[in-house]
Amino acid sequence: RLAPPGNGLPDYISAMSAPRQLTEMRLPDLGYNAYLCRYSEIALKGRNRASFERAAVANLKRLLEGLPLSVRRERGRVFLQPEPPGDTLTAGVVEALRRQTAKCFGLVSGSPAFLTAPELPAIEAAVDRSFGAVCAAVAAQLGEGMPIPYAMRARRSEHRLGMTSREIEIHFADRLLTRHPCLRVNLDNPLLRVEVEVRREHAFVSYERFPGPGGLPACTAGRVMVLLSGGIDSPVAAYLTMRRGGAADFVTFHSAPYTPPATVEKVARIVRILREFQGEGTLYAVNLAEPQKLIRDRCSERFRTVLYRRLMLRVAAELARRREAAALVTGDSLGQVASQTLANLAVISAATPMLVLRPLIGAEKRETMDLARSIGTLAISEEQVPDSCTVFAPANPVTKAPLPLVEAQERRLPPPDELTRLALAQTTRVNVDTLETGPLPPDPA
Ligand code: ATP
Numbered sequence: 001r002l003a004p005p006g007n008g009l010p011d012y013i014s015a016m017s018a019p020r021q022l023t024e025m026r027l028p029d030l031g032y033n034a035y036l037c038r039y040s041e042i043a044l045k046g047r048n049r050a051s052f053e054r055a056a057v058a059n060l061k062r063l064l065e066g067l068p069l070s071v072r073r074e075r076g077r078v079f080l081q082p083e084p085p086g087d088t089l090t091a092g093v094v095e096a097l098r099r100q101t102a103k104c105f106g107l108v109s110g111s112p113a114f115l116t117a118p119e120l121p122a123i124e125a126a127v128d129r130s131f132g133a134v135c136a137a138v139a140a141q142l143g144e145g146m147p148i149p150y151a152m153r154a155r156r157s158e159h160r161l162g163m164t165s166r167e168i169e170i171h172f173a174d175r176l177l178t179r180h181p182c183l184r185v186n187l188d189n190p191l192l193r194v195e196v197e198v199r200r201e202h203a204f205v206s207y208e209r210f211p212g213p214g215g216l217p218a219c220t221a222g223r224v225m226v227l228l229s230g231g232i233d234s235p236v237a238a239y240l241t242m243r244r245g246g247a248a249d250f251v252t253f254h255s256a257p258y259t260p261p262a263t264v265e266k267v268a269r270i271v272r273i274l275r276e277f278q279g280e281g282t283l284y285a286v287n288l289a290e291p292q293k294l295i296r297d298r299c300s301e302r303f304r305t306v307l308y309r310r311l312m313l314r315v316a317a318e319l320a321r322r323r324e325a326a327a328l329v330t331g332d333s334l335g336q337v338a339s340q341t342l343a344n345l346a347v348i349s350a351a352t353p354m355l356v357l358r359p360l361i362g363a364e365k366r367e368t369m370d371l372a373r374s375i376g377t378l379a380i381s382e383e384q385v386p387d388s389c390t391v392f393a394p395a396n397p398v399t400k401a402p403l404p405l406v407e408a409q410e411r412r413l414p415p416p417d418e419l420t421r422l423a424l425a426q427t428t429r430v431n432v433d434t435l436e437t438g439p440l441p442p443d444p445a
Pocket residue numbers: 226227228229230231232233234235251252253254329330331332336337339340387388389
């Protein structure tokens with residue numbers, strides 16, 4: 001790997017922060033003429049393969065809109081070529097590809113590459129033309145005279161050259177090692193990996209891999225409604241669900257005029273970032289102040305948080321139903337705060353028959369923060385803005401609220417359907433760019 005995670009965590013944990021892996025080596029403008037994309041293998045299983053590929057390509061095209069590139073799909077590989085054909089990728093385009101690859105669910109990596117005819121002399125010529133500059137750049141980053149840990153890797157999808165992958169590797173390794181004494185073979189942890197891929201119509205030569213987020217192509221797994229606060233956790237929960245193909249809409253709860261307009265504005269900025277990964281996603285803002293006051297005035301203080309949460313789930317489930325979403329998503333993590341004990345999560349979930357997903361249930365705060373940083377939401381989440389739940393929060397919330405007691409508390413309130421309707425009457429769709437408000441989705445029933 002070019003990109004050691006370097007945080008000392010076991011692989012299964014550092015894999016959660018995949019977008020953060022940086023290719024440590026920076027290469028100069030080499031005049032590449034292609035960009036090779038690699039899917040997450042998991043997307044390619046079974047009968048869904050073609051539709052996953054189409055979805056991944058459509059999403060990639062969206063992410064690359066405006067760049068002078070054409071996208072080609074060919075037997076399990078997607079690659080890009082400069083437009084018009086014959087041009088090379090400018091340094092600016094390569095940088096944009098690095099950035100956008102990190103946002104494209106379903107891709108494990110992408111490589112700027114030299115596309116050649118699938119013949120040995122053409123491949124050799126591409127390597128010879130570029131390798132001097134590659135070596136010089138790596139040497140400059142390592143320090144002059146330091147040996148460059150290097151590996152030669154070959155793949156072939158066709159018996160084109162009359163050579164096995166191993167034979168191709170040995171052929172190029174021999175060539176490079178005799179001409180460039182600065183190279184030291186290091187198959188386990190190379191800094192420089194020379195990759196040759198031979199396919200039926202083309203061959204590709206590349207030296208860098210830009211990491212993708214992996215996962216499944218955006219919006220291929222059905223819709224979800226994410227309960228998005230201004231906090232650190234729920235944007236990450238949204239991201240993880242989206243990375244598995246969930247198409248997310250968002251709902252946030254505020255308590256105007258007890259919370260300022262900045263509460264919703266902050267969430268809108270978070271949605272702007274999350275939307276980039278899937279190209280769509282609507283934000284709904286619910287003013288919960290009136291029902292919260294009823295709860296504050298009629299119910300016992302220690303139950304407030306659980307009662308607010310149950311109401312939030314009911315309202316979110318109604319919005320989800322109207323958007324034909326199949327599940328709700330929250331940023332709960334087991335035991336983090338009083339409302340996130342197992343007992344309270346169960347009582348909160350019991351407020352709605354709809355499936356509630358909690359992708360962060362086993363996450364450590366530190367892991368969540370690392371992911372939030374790599375997604376780009378952490379800095380916004382850390383801004384101090386009042387939150388709907390904190391303005392009416394009890395000093396001493398219950399950590400284990402038995403359902404019968406919670407239901408007894410709710411009998412002091414208007415019936416749940418009525419409270420939900422009251423909240424929906426105070427709900428707007430929010431244009432996250434202009435902050436203009438619009439109407440709710442119609443009730444399909
Ligand atoms: P977060 O960092 O996402 O706010 P948290 O650790 O602060 O989470 P809580 O405040 O207990 O935990 O909220 C748990 C979950 O409930 C949140 O992750 C979110 O999904 C949902 N939630 C809480 N408050 C709101 C809100 N005002 N609007 C929308 N969803 C909310």
